[in-house]
Amino acid sequence: MTLVFIDQDKLSVSKTNMRYGKKAPDVSDMLPTVRKRGIIQTLLVRPNCQDGHYEIVAGARRFHAARIVAAETGEAEPLPCRILSETDDAAAI
Numbered sequence: 770m771t772l773v774f775i776d777q778d779k780l781s782v783s784k785t786n787m788r789y790g791k792k793a794p795d796v797s798d799m800l801p802t803v804r805k806r807g808i809i810q811t812l813l814v815r816p817n818c819q820d821g822h823y824e825i826v827a828g829a830r831r832f833h834a835a836r837i838v839a840a841e842t843g844e845a846e847p848l849p850c851r852i853l854s855e856t857d858d859a860a861a862i
Contacts, residue, residue, distance in 0.1 A: 774850070
């Protein structure tokens with residue numbers, strides 16, 4: 770796995786993510802920490818079908834919290850991500 774910082778607009782929640790759905794998850798418990806310190810724990814992602822884009826396998830709540838903070842501040846900071854191989858479906862599930 771590789772550690773990189775990825776722009777928020779290049780990330781989307783994967784259908785394999787347990788929190789995938791039409792409704793955004795409740796992030797009220799973590800939002801004060803994300804506002805103060807940003808995202809500390811990495812998201813687990815894998816390449817998406819679009820070049821340079823990634824889908825989030827683990828970390829959907831962190832992603833949604835970061836998006837809320839970005840909307841409040843007007844600045845969307847890149848998020849720390851670990852990239853899985855795109856063929857590693859077993860690890861993604």
